[in-house]
Amino acid sequence: ATHSLFLLPGDGIGTEIMVEVEKLIDWTNAQGLTDFSTDRGLAGGSAYDAHGVAITDEDTAKALAADAVIFGAVGGPKWDNVPYEHRPEAALLRLRKEMAVFANLRPAICYPALAEASSLKRELVEGLDILIVRELTGGVYFGEPKTITDLGDGQKRAIDTQVYETYEIDRIARVAFDLARTRSGRVHSADKKNVMKSGVLWDEVVKGVAKDYPDIKLEHILADNAAMQLVRNPKQFDVMVTDNLFGDILSDVAAMLTGSLGMLPSASLGAPDPVTGKRKAFYEPVHGSAPDITGKGIANPIAMIASFAMALRYSFNQIELANRVEAAIAGVLDDGLRTGDIAQDNRKVVGTEEMGAAILAKLKA
Amino acid sequence: ATHSLFLLPGDGIGTEIMVEVEKLIDWTNAQGLTDFSTDRGLAGGSAYDAHGVAITDEDTAKALAADAVIFGAVGGPKWDNVPYEHRPEAALLRLRKEMAVFANLRPAICYPALAEASSLKRELVEGLDILIVRELTGGVYFGEPKTITDLGDGQKRAIDTQVYETYEIDRIARVAFDLARTRSGRVHSADKKNVMKSGVLWDEVVKGVAKDYPDIKLEHILADNAAMQLVRNPKQFDVMVTDNLFGDILSDVAAMLTGSLGMLPSASLGAPDPVTGKRKAFYEPVHGSAPDITGKGIANPIAMIASFAMALRYSFNQIELANRVEAAIAGVLDDGLRTGDIAQDNRKVVGTEEMGAAILAKLKA
Ligand SMILES: CC(C)[C@H](C(=O)O)[C@@H](O)C(=O)O
Numbered sequence: 180a181t182h183s184l185f186l187l188p189g190d191g192i193g194t195e196i197m198v199e200v201e202k203l204i205d206w207t208n209a210q211g212l213t214d215f216s217t218d219r220g221l222a223g224g225s226a227y228d229a230h231g232v233a234i235t236d237e238d239t240a241k242a243l244a245a246d247a248v249i250f251g252a253v254g255g256p257k258w259d260n261v262p263y264e265h266r267p268e269a270a271l272l273r274l275r276k277e278m279a280v281f282a283n284l285r286p287a288i289c290y291p292a293l294a295e296a297s298s299l300k301r302e303l304v305e306g307l308d309i310l311i312v313r314e315l316t317g318g319v320y321f322g323e324p325k326t327i328t329d330l331g332d333g334q335k336r337a338i339d340t341q342v343y344e345t346y347e348i349d350r351i352a353r354v355a356f357d358l359a360r361t362r363s364g365r366v367h368s369a370d371k372k373n374v375m376k377s378g379v380l381w382d383e384v385v386k387g388v389a390k391d392y393p394d395i396k397l398e399h400i401l402a403d404n405a406a407m408q409l410v411r412n413p414k415q416f417d418v419m420v421t422d423n424l425f426g427d428i429l430s431d432v433a434a435m436l437t438g439s440l441g442m443l444p445s446a447s448l449g450a451p452d453p454v455t456g457k458r459k460a461f462y463e464p465v466h467g468s469a470p471d472i473t474g475k476g477i478a479n480p481i482a483m484i485a486s487f488a489m490a491l492r493y494s495f496n497q498i499e500l501a502n503r504v505e506a507a508i509a510g511v512l513d514d515g516l517r518t519g520d521i522a523q524d525n526r527k528v529v530g531t532e533e534m535g536a537a538i539l540a541k542l543k544a
Numbered sequence: 545a546t547h548s549l550f551l552l553p554g555d556g557i558g559t560e561i562m563v564e565v566e567k568l569i570d571w572t573n574a575q576g577l578t579d580f581s582t583d584r585g586l587a588g589g590s591a592y593d594a595h596g597v598a599i600t601d602e603d604t605a606k607a608l609a610a611d612a613v614i615f616g617a618v619g620g621p622k623w624d625n626v627p628y629e630h631r632p633e634a635a636l637l638r639l640r641k642e643m644a645v646f647a648n649l650r651p652a653i654c655y656p657a658l659a660e661a662s663s664l665k666r667e668l669v670e671g672l673d674i675l676i677v678r679e680l681t682g683g684v685y686f687g688e689p690k691t692i693t694d695l696g697d698g699q700k701r702a703i704d705t706q707v708y709e710t711y712e713i714d715r716i717a718r719v720a721f722d723l724a725r726t727r728s729g730r731v732h733s734a735d736k737k738n739v740m741k742s743g744v745l746w747d748e749v750v751k752g753v754a755k756d757y758p759d760i761k762l763e764h765i766l767a768d769n770a771a772m773q774l775v776r777n778p779k780q781f782d783v784m785v786t787d788n789l790f791g792d793i794l795s796d797v798a799a800m801l802t803g804s805l806g807m808l809p810s811a812s813l814g815a816p817d818p819v820t821g822k823r824k825a826f827y828e829p830v831h832g833s834a835p836d837i838t839g840k841g842i843a844n845p846i847a848m849i850a851s852f853a854m855a856l857r858y859s860f861n862q863i864e865l866a867n868r869v870e871a872a873i874a875g876v877l878d879d880g881l882r883t884g885d886i887a888q889d890n891r892k893v894v895g896t897e898e899m900g901a902a903i904l905a906k907l908k909a
């Protein structure tokens with residue numbers, strides 16, 4: 180049985196770093212470690228240029244049919260003024276919604292070799308390993324009404340709607356608790372229940388789910404305080420579950436803390452199919468399309484490769500191979516290899532291709 | 545003409561730190577530097593205990609009538625389970641809304657003496673001086689519908705509504721641009737226009753206002769990136785204007801960066817009265833009621849005193865006196881005095897009263 184990967188490199192450095200993943204896939208296939216079939220599509224600005232939309236129906240259907248989608252990054256100044264519904268991000272939002280990948284896993288890991296690159300003091304981030312579990316298909320991202328109304332006299336009214344239902348909170352909470360079981364057994368749930376009704380429901384449902392996990396320690400934290408505490412003392416956290424909008428911000432803060440932003444992957448997972456147990460899955464680096472360095476061959480492919488490792492782990496149960504890929508990444512860093520974004524004194528700065536090749540070489544060794 | 549201050553110490557350490565402000569007021573009055581009349585009310589848990597509400601109509605009316613409200617902090621575990629509409633925070637939200645203090649100014653200053661206390665590396669925060677201008681009376685905090693509906697079968701639906709109208713964005717943008725003129729002439733406007741319609745309108749209106757300020761450099765930034773950039777390199781920012789919810793989070797991150805959280809004041813201002821030019825004003829420390837240290841006499845009164853200094857500056861045009869109070873704060877820190885929250889090697893740790901007295905002594909000197 181062949182497993183299908185649908186590759187959406189996107190824009191900017193997305194296409195450059197995806198190449199390194201393809202080389203990896205070629206090798207794991209050749210070794211008989213995997214049996215991936217791959218197909219490629221367009222997303223974001225490149226899809227807009229080719230088809231006038233951020234992603235075509237055809238590519239969306241392919242994403243829905245694939246065992247896993249491997250996504251690069253979208254956006255760039257070239258598309259700053261395309262019509263709102265066709266902006267590059269629309270591809271991402273459409274795929275998240277249609278694939279129903281509600282559980283966004285964002286690990287924030289501080290690679291030991293890079294602890295110095297953090298803006299935080301070394302002792303605060305060394306060994307940091309947080310997992311943000313972000314709800315990805317609900318909340319203010321998708322709630323209706325979502326409108327701008329002209330009121331006349333030069334006045335407009337804009338409305339966005341944050342909507343959460345019990346089942347949406349319940350299922351994301353279970354993902355967080357399940358993951359906590361494989362880690363330290365602690366979950367922080369972040370909301371603004373002191374101001375938002377969705378926060379009140381969020382907290383109520385999460386506390387209800389916690390009753391099914393007596394072995395897990397749940398702590399509530401207000402989202403603003405969570406942001407502060409992430410900056411003050413990030414190691415107090417292990418798993419943090421939160422809604423779509425807070426997750427967007429908190430996961431970015433957590434990622435930035437590590438000093439390893441160009442290194443961090445993410446996985447977005449759907450519910451397991453009741454019959455096959457398979458879940459739709461979408462893997463992408465946390466960083467963006469970096470238009471400023473596009474075309475220079477200097478982008479860091481590590482987050483992209485680590486996203487592929489997450490696919491091996493979560494979609495294909497290839498735990499050992501995933502571990503090997505992750506160890507290869509840590510290995511080249513320990514060897515002193517760096518891309519420009521993580522350059523350090525006395526470390527060798529290499530380009531995208533050389534970094535990809537070094538990781539592959541480690542894997543072979 | 546006497547100027548009226550309405551003091552709402554609130555709960556926890558709020559009452560302890562307010563005492564130090566009252567001593568300051570007594571002195572400035574005695575010196576003839578000010579002519580404040582003061583009255584006191586209850587807010588938060590203490591109001592709930594006395595009257596069954598987070599703030600009475602009578603105290604709300606007094607707040608509305610006063611030239612300035614000086615607020616401590618509210619909340620504590622004792623009131624974790626009071627009915628939602630009477631929770632301590634409700635006092636704050638009611639006052640903000642009824643006083644219509646839409647412009648929340650949150651300076652994040654790194655006191656040189658405390659640069660080491662930041663979790664960030666010293667060079668990244670030394671000299672930091674950011675001003676977050678947060679919209680305070682709109683957005684998801686107050687938008688309707690704001691409900692939890694029972695759908696049956698154990699399912700509920702929670703809704704919060706983010707609403708912004710042109711005039712609300714226009715007026716907060718003008719506050720930010722006006723303040724930028726007194727500072728570095730740069731404004732960042734943060735929103736999520738890639739996902740939220742309110743962000744699209746926000747950006748459109750802010751860009752429109754910018755045309756009236758050709759001398760100010762406006763830069764747009766997505767709120768999630770703003771959070772990251774605050775952590776990565778906070779000194780790139782000067783004035784940042786943003787909505788109620790993003791402002792809640794971003795100002796907390798900015799405050800925490802400084803290592804001076806117990807030191808930071810805030811001001812919330814209304815629109816100038818068309819006839820008198822007076823604006824309603826509400827001053828409060830950024831920190832909370834700190835139930836864990838309440839009653840020990842060790843709370844840091846500096847943020848509270850600095851909030852009073854902001855009142856002198858923004859409500860009473862006592863710029864010189866405000867400068868003197870702020871210099872007195874910096875002075876005692878330079879002298880090596882510290883409260884427990886900012887304790888450092890080789891620095892003398894003092895209690896609330898001693899710190900207040902030291903600041904007053906500096907002022908007299
Ligand atoms: C690009 C944007 C729509 C997206 C989001 O807001 O979710 C991004 O910030 C992310 O976190 O994946």
Ligand SMILES: CC(C)[C@H](C(=O)O)[C@@H](O)C(=O)O
Pocket residue numbers: 373374403633636792
């Ligand atoms: C206490 C709470 C309602 C409040 C808010 O969310 O605005 C606080 O966090 C603040 O920032 O002043």
